[in-house]
Amino acid sequence: MSVALTKSPPPISTRQDKLRVMVVDDSVVIRGMISRWIGAEPDMEVSASLRTGLDAVNQIDRIKPDVAVLDIEMPELDGISALPQLLAKKRDLVIIMASTLTRRNAEISFKALSLGAADYIPKPESTREATAAETFHHDLIQKIRHLGARARRRASPGASPAPARAERVREVSVHPVAAPVAQLPLARRPFSMLAPRVLLIGSSTGGPQALMALVADIGPVIDRFPVLITQHMPPTFTTILAEHLARASRRPAHEAVDGEIVKPGRIYLAPGGRHMRVVRHGADTAIALDDGPPVNFCKPAVDPLFNSAIDVWQGSIMSVILTGMGSDGMRGGKEIVAAGGSVIAQDEATSVVWGMPGAAANAGICAAVLPLNQIAPKLVRLFSGDRS
Numbered sequence: 001m002s003v004a005l006t007k008s009p010p011p012i013s014t015r016q017d018k019l020r021v022m023v024v025d026d027s028v029v030i031r032g033m034i035s036r037w038i039g040a041e042p043d044m045e046v047s048a049s050l051r052t053g054l055d056a057v058n059q060i061d062r063i064k065p066d067v068a069v070l071d072i073e074m075p076e077l078d079g080i081s082a083l084p085q086l087l088a089k090k091r092d093l094v095i096i097m098a099s100t101l102t103r104r105n106a107e108i109s110f111k112a113l114s115l116g117a118a119d120y121i122p123k124p125e126s127t128r129e130a131t132a133a134e135t136f137h138h139d140l141i142q143k144i145r146h147l148g149a150r151a152r153r154r155a156s157p158g159a160s161p162a163p164a165r166a167e168r169v170r171e172v173s174v175h176p177v178a179a180p181v182a183q184l185p186l187a188r189r190p191f192s193m194l195a196p197r198v199l200l201i202g203s204s205t206g207g208p209q210a211l212m213a214l215v216a217d218i219g220p221v222i223d224r225f226p227v228l229i230t231q232h233m234p235p236t237f238t239t240i241l242a243e244h245l246a247r248a249s250r251r252p253a254h255e256a257v258d259g260e261i262v263k264p265g266r267i268y269l270a271p272g273g274r275h276m277r278v279v280r281h282g283a284d285t286a287i288a289l290d291d292g293p294p295v296n297f298c299k300p301a302v303d304p305l306f307n308s309a310i311d312v313w314q315g316s317i318m319s320v321i322l323t324g325m326g327s328d329g330m331r332g333g334k335e336i337v338a339a340g341g342s343v344i345a346q347d348e349a350t351s352v353v354w355g356m357p358g359a360a361a362n363a364g365i366c367a368a369v370l371p372l373n374q375i376a377p378k379l380v381r382l383f384s385g386d387r388s
Contacts, residue, residue: 019148020047022065024056024082025098026074030123034069037137044144051075053082060089067148069140070117072099072108080108080115087116094118094147096140100125106240110208118147118352119205122234138297143205146325146353187364191387192342196318198262199225199379200309202302202332204232204324206352208241210372211322215249215267217376221383222251226285227267228276228309230302232324235272242269258289270300277308285312296328302356306332315340318382320375323351327359334365342367342382344375 021038023046025031035046048063050056054077056068068086072079079097086093097112097120099105109120121140124132199221203211211231221227233241238255245267246253253267256276262268262285270276275295277288288308295301302321306329309317317336321329323346333343343366345357350372361369370378 017043019044019067019144019152020063020065021045021144021148022048022050022056022060022063022068024050024053024068024074024079025071026051027071030071033133034140037141038144041141041145044148053077053079053085057082057085057089060086060093064090065093066152067094067096067144069096069098069121069144072097072105072112080112083112083115083117096121096143096147098123098140101234101236103236103240106237109237110240110244113209119143120237122237142325146355147205186361186366186369188369189337189365189367191367191382192315192340193387194315194340195385196342196383197225197313197316198309198318199227199383200305200317200319200336201227201229201322202231202306202319202324202329202356203229203322204298204326204328204353204356206323207231208233208244209352210346211241212244212248213372214320214322214376215245215251215253218379219249219251220380222249222267223265225264225383226262228256228262228270228278228305229267230270230276230300230305232298232300232328233272238269238272242267245269256287256289258287260287261285262287270305273299275300275304277304278312279308280312296326298326298328302329303332307335310335310339310341313341317341318344318379320344320346320379321357321360322346322372323353324356325353326355329356330359330363330365333360334363337365344378345369346375347371 021044023031023034031049035049038044038046047065048059052074070079083095095117097109097117099109101122121143124136231241242254249267251267255271256268262278268287274289274291278285279288295303306319319333319336321333337343343360345360345366347369348354348358351357360366368378
């Protein structure tokens with residue numbers, strides 16, 4: 001869910017260049033902390049710090065923010081009630097929902113995504129927890145920077161309006177509003193001639209929506225093969241996501257359990273806060289969860305799943321990298337391709353952030369780079385024996 005910034009000189013920003021961020025939270029401590037973090041970044045500024053959703057709705061026309069960090073639980077008007085009103089007043093507003101890790105808040109965050117929120121972020125239970133606060137700080141700034149680029153790019157002269165979910169958001173390490181640069185055609189490699197025996201999927205920002213659309217249309221694949229998914233997401237949220245995936249696919253889906261045997265007909269989701277790998281268990285394949293350090297700044301991460309699968313299925317692997325920040329999945333994808341497997345990446349136009357799939361595509365490891373709605377039909381054909 002996170003990416004590291006490269007060491008580069010700070011961008012030269014004028015007031016007009018900076019992303020304008022509205023912070024809405026009833027906690028004065030949280031508001032102050034987030035405002036300090038934003039104020040320390042050279043490419044963004046706090047346009048307002050407000051206590052309630054009602055304040056945000058009443059003042060948005062005056063404030064004109066690019067991004068809103070919106071708490072869920074607030075007096076007068078809570079975040080989920082304020083969300084549609086804010087979007088009605090400013091259609092291109094990028095809203096990041098912030099909440100503590102409770103089941104209720106996780107459910108509300110998923111509802112917010114369906115109502116137009118761009119993303120969510122879990123708040124630490126206590127700002128005194130140094131590690132949790134540091135992760136919150138890093139992830140929040142990255143989300144503001146990369147998701148905020150869509151609003152700035154849309155506002156650029158000559159930019160054509162596009163639906164939020166189809167916005168082109170490019171990974172950048174210094175300045176989030178730099179103009180897109182011309183790119184050479186991406187290299188493609190042929191699909192493996194080995195019949196795939198498993199489907200592996202990695203995703204991050206924008207992933208929950210993409211995953212639910214994808215699993216709804218790959219029933220024939222799920223029925224015959226195991227599907228393993230790593231989505232960058234914290235605990236509790238993965239529990240809810242698994243339930244949503246089960247409803248969307250009409251197939252069994254659950255958070256993976258350490259030691260359980262992997263079987264066709266099921267979707268296994270890496271639980272928040274733990275890496276999911278697979279290992280040989282006699283003639284079977286078993287889930288192996290571990291509590292090791294973050295990989296690619298993420299936990300769970302995609303690369304551990306991709307890499308471990310090679311020892312089990314060798315080159316008979318079909319892997320898909322969906323929307324998300326950073327480059328997680330690219331290195332594991334390289335190893336899958338080297339072992340004889342295949343990688344499909346979501347295309348830039350339908351990705352919320354073209355970081356993870358873009359890294360794979362630009363590395364030249366993909367057999368296909370497809371719009372989201374074309375990935376499921378392609379998978380059904382490939383798992384049915386079509387290698388074209």
